[in-house]
Amino acid sequence: MAAAPPPLQLQSSDPSTPPQESSLIPKGKKSRGAKKPKRAAASTSSAGTMVEDPFLVLAGGKEGGFLELEEIDEADFGIFGGAVEDLGEVERKAGKYQKKKKRKKRKRGDDDNALPGDGDLVVECDEEGEKGEKRVKKKKKRNRKKRKVKEMEENLESKEDVSDDNVEDMQDDNDSMEQDNNDGLILGEDEVYAWRELRLHPLLITAVRRLGFKEPTPIQKACFPAAAHQGKDVIGAAETGSGKTLAFGLPILQRLLEEQEKAMRLSREDESTQDENSKESPLRALILTPTRELAKQVCDHLKEAAKFLGIQVVPIVGGLSMEKQERLLKRKPEIVVGTPGRLWELMSTGNRHLIKLHSLSFFVLDEADRMIERGHFHELQSIIEMLPVTNGSDEQTVGTTTSCETVPILQIKKRQTFVFSATLALSANFRKKLKRGLVTAKASASTDLSSIEALSKQAGMKPNAEIVDLTKASILPEKLEESFIECSDDDKDAYLYYILSVHGQGRTIIFCTSIAALRHLSSILRVLGINVLTNHAQMQQRARMKAVDRFRESENSILVATDGFARGMDFDDVRTVIHYQLPHSTDVYIHRSGRTARKSMAGCSIALISPADKAKFYSLCKSLSKENLQQFPVDHAYMPAENVNKSWLQRNAESMGLVLETSDSEEERVQEHKQRKATSVHLQKLQQDLSELLQRPLQPKTFSRRYLAGAGVSPLLQKQLEELSKRNVKGSASVNANKGSRFVVIGQDQIEPLQALQNSGQEVCVSIDKQREKRRLAENWRLKKQKEKKSTREQKRKEKRKAKERD
Numbered sequence: 011m012a013a014a015p016p017p018l019q020l021q022s023s024d025p026s027t028p029p030q031e032s033s034l035i036p037k038g039k040k041s042r043g044a045k046k047p048k049r050a051a052a053s054t055s056s057a058g059t060m061v062e063d064p065f066l067v068l069a070g071g072k073e074g075g076f077l078e079l080e081e082i083d084e085a086d087f088g089i090f091g092g093a094v095e096d097l098g099e100v101e102r103k104a105g106k107y108q109k110k111k112k113r114k115k116r117k118r119g120d121d122d123n124a125l126p127g128d129g130d131l132v133v134e135c136d137e138e139g140e141k142g143e144k145r146v147k148k149k150k151k152r153n154r155k156k157r158k159v160k161e162m163e164e165n166l167e168s169k170e171d172v173s174d175d176n177v178e179d180m181q182d183d184n185d186s187m188e189q190d191n192n193d194g195l196i197l198g199e200d201e202v203y204a205w206r207e208l209r210l211h212p213l214l215i216t217a218v219r220r221l222g223f224k225e226p227t228p229i230q231k232a233c234f235p236a237a238a239h240q241g242k243d244v245i246g247a248a249e250t251g252s253g254k255t256l257a258f259g260l261p262i263l264q265r266l267l268e269e270q271e272k273a274m275r276l277s278r279e280d281e282s283t284q285d286e287n288s289k290e291s292p293l294r295a296l297i298l299t300p301t302r303e304l305a306k307q308v309c310d311h312l313k314e315a316a317k318f319l320g321i322q323v324v325p326i327v328g329g330l331s332m333e334k335q336e337r338l339l340k341r342k343p344e345i346v347v348g349t350p351g352r353l354w355e356l357m358s359t360g361n362r363h364l365i366k367l368h369s370l371s372f373f374v375l376d377e378a379d380r381m382i383e384r385g386h387f388h389e390l391q392s393i394i395e396m397l398p399v400t401n402g403s404d405e406q407t408v409g410t411t412t413s414c415e416t417v418p419i420l421q422i423k424k425r426q427t428f429v430f431s432a433t434l435a436l437s438a439n440f441r442k443k444l445k446r447g448l449v450t451a452k453a454s455a456s457t458d459l460s461s462i463e464a465l466s467k468q469a470g471m472k473p474n475a476e477i478v479d480l481t482k483a484s485i486l487p488e489k490l491e492e493s494f495i496e497c498s499d500d501d502k503d504a505y506l507y508y509i510l511s512v513h514g515q516g517r518t519i520i521f522c523t524s525i526a527a528l529r530h531l532s533s534i535l536r537v538l539g540i541n542v543l544t545n546h547a548q549m550q551q552r553a554r555m556k557a558v559d560r561f562r563e564s565e566n567s568i569l570v571a572t573d574g575f576a577r578g579m580d581f582d583d584v585r586t587v588i589h590y591q592l593p594h595s596t597d598v599y600i601h602r603s604g605r606t607a608r609k610s611m612a613g614c615s616i617a618l619i620s621p622a623d624k625a626k627f628y629s630l631c632k633s634l635s636k637e638n639l640q641q642f643p644v645d646h647a648y649m650p651a652e653n654v655n656k657s658w659l660q661r662n663a664e665s666m667g668l669v670l671e672t673s674d675s676e677e678e679r680v681q682e683h684k685q686r687k688a689t690s691v692h693l694q695k696l697q698q699d700l701s702e703l704l705q706r707p708l709q710p711k712t713f714s715r716r717y718l719a720g721a722g723v724s725p726l727l728q729k730q731l732e733e734l735s736k737r738n739v740k741g742s743a744s745v746n747a748n749k750g751s752r753f754v755v756i757g758q759d760q761i762e763p764l765q766a767l768q769n770s771g772q773e774v775c776v777s778i779d780k781q782r783e784k785r786r787l788a789e790n791w792r793l794k795k796q797k798e799k800k801s802t803r804e805q806k807r808k809e810k811r812k813a814k815e816r817d
């Protein structure tokens with residue numbers, strides 16, 4: 011694994027190594043500017059304090075001035091769906107009734123402000139400024155609602171035939187929801203036949219039509235019958251981007267809808283047996299994800315599906331205001347999506363909604379394998395201990411846990427457990443173990459959550475759980491084109507800059523394993539004029555979420571992230587994933603790469619492999635059963651000659667198993683490094699030089715004299731040609747040259763990495779065994795040559811000796 015790049019240099023990744031020549035700045039630029047930034051090492055700021063990284067100064071602070079700018083309006087954390095506060099089932103119906111009335115009004119055209127579905131949208135308002143006014147408005151609204159509830163109750167009571175009315179009322183409610191749901195439908199009724207075959211609830215059919223999902227994805231198709239119709243627990247594994255969120259989300263919504271209808275029927279049939287508690291809206295589904303961003307994303311996805319269904323979904327994640335989240339929980343959402351840390355924080359302080367788990371019908375672990383990694387352990391264990399114990403059958407035993415409130419037996423509902431991930435099924439052995447674990451689980455409750463089977467058992471997973479494993483041999487998305495670039499640690503920044511500036515099109519994510527490397531990299535890229543977003547664990551949560559939003563907003567955004575971001579994040583059309591540093595495990599590589607090539611679209615990944623990464627890279631390829639991988643095509647015309655030679659020399663030396671010695675001693679290098687320490691004046695000069703350089707395009711050393719083909723001249727090429735023509739004018743003034751070297755450019759587009767790879771990527775053997783064999787052969791060949799030389803030398807010596815003797 012490549013060491014975290016140092017904070018001080020443009021190229022070198024080793025803090026102990028003095029900076030070297032910039033490899034990417036074109037020759038003309040380099041002579042004036044490229045060398046200069048490295049002299050800024052460990053410089054002193056104008057204020058006289060030591061600057062850790064001159065690039066940070068150039069970029070304007072550790073996070074490039076990013077954090078300070080963040081202020082997120084959390085309004086979107088409000089509740090969607092039929093949130094009619096604490097007034098119970100009747101009031102909820104009244105809400106729908108109200109909504110229906112509103113719609114009718116809208117139809118008549120007398121409701122100016124009405125928007126589809128806004129009747130039941132509860133928005134979390136910021137408490138500053140118009141706080142009082144809003145509170146008054148809210149109160150008025152609530153009073154209006156209460157009056158309507160009363161009206162409706164009176165209406166309902168006055169009807170003679172209650173059951174008939176009830177059916178009618180339900181029908182009305184459904185019609186009402188259906189009507190709202192019908193707004194903005196993308197697909198026609200006859201286009202979603204595949205969903206009907208699954209017996210998806212009619213309201214959910216409308217939801218998928220609105221979302222434009224013509225048919226279920228394979229994992230959804232496989233999980234739905236078992237989870238929704240047979241009420242089974244599910245362990246699901248499928249490739250990244252295959253729709254796992256709805257694979258567990260739709261069965262949850264289906265059951266909640268069915269139960270809502272059933273409860274309404276029952277309550278009308280016999281109000282005397284109706285339990286007081288049933289009027290409450292207890293927590294029905296608890297979904298745990300390993301990261302905050304993922305929790306928010308899963309929550310948004312479910313909200314989208316549950317829109318107009320009267321089911322509330324809220325995210326509960328750390329890093330955001332606890333009070334605000336407590337207020338959200340007071341609305342008693344049916345579904346809570348959260349991270350273990352914040353959930354446990356609220357549970358342990360006795361949040362009523364979260365500890366009333368008697369009616370919990372779903373416990374979901376998304377990205378379950380990540381959950382059992384260090385960091386979530388204690389909270390996860392504590393949450394699981396809070397769950398009512400299931401006895402293996404469909405019945406749920408309550409009151410056996412210390413903290414869960416006891417409730418009448420009528421309230422007890424069967425709980426289903428869902429465990430999902432893309433990398434659950436990496437080893438066949440693991441699958442077998444899991445099955446065995448479920449069937450012959452020890453009676454004693456284990457407190458060990460270090461394996462999926464132990465975790466599943468603890469969470470109450472039943473032995474007849476459905477195991478849906480759709481991971482293929484490769485696990486990676488089908489349309490993902492993987493590639494790599496071999497380069498030294500020092501050259502990684504340069505190659506990355508090359509990819510981003512020569513190709514850089516489309517949304518790109520760059521993954522680092524360490525925050526130090528991420529900071530170094532993002533600072534450098536910002537200095538070089540590439541606007542990047544960052545996301546890592548040490549950032550404020552608001553800033554992280556803002557970065558996610560910004561990344562989503564722009565088609566050409568670039569995000570530098572650590573591995574916490576690798577899992578589950580779903581963005582439209584991420585074109586390229588770059589592994590700046592190799593991840594620590596194959597799983598993480600899969601999840602990282604899975605951010606592109608989602609939803610059957612094409613995408614490409616590029617791994618930057620330094621000599622130190624090689625062993626890891628080969629074993630990664632082995633665990634993914636890859637013998638060949640494409641080498642990403644790099645146009646070395648952009649690289650200064652010495653670097654090309656250096657890489658070539660290094661590559662060849664490595665393939666021969668030789669270590670190249672540098673001419674300078676360590677002492678000399680440190681000395682030189684110290685001498686280069688820049689003053690603040692020098693730093694300013696560097697800044698000036700750099701901005702001058704950045705005005706000009708990245709220039710190749712030479713242009714091919716061949717005709718360049720493509721549709722139109724890209725801005726980059728245009729600039730490059732202008733630059734070249736300036737050079738040529740100067741050159742021809744002094745020397746009457748270039749007469750025969752004219753070329754004609756028809757045009758060239760700036761092609762994105764995937765296209766470059768498809769056009770000229772070359773397959774290279776990455777099999778560790780074959781590489782070993784190659785090395786062995788090379789070593790044998792070297793030894794043989796050595797032997798031959800030795801014997802020739804001896805032969806010559808002998809002949810000389812003989813000749814001497816003869817003389």
Ligand SMILES: Nc1ncnc2c1ncn2[C@@H]1O[C@H](COP(=O)(O)OP(=O)(O)OP(=O)(O)O)[C@@H](O)[C@H]1O
Pocket residue numbers: 222223224225226227230248249250251252253254255256431432577578579580604608609
């Ligand atoms: N039936 C469907 N048809 C079309 N698109 C779908 C369908 N179901 C889900 N999607 C879309 O597919 C994308 C990926 O879904 P999701 O995030 O659930 O994948 P995932 O399997 O959880 O991925 P990961 O393993 O990376 O977390 C989302 O944008 C979602 O809206």
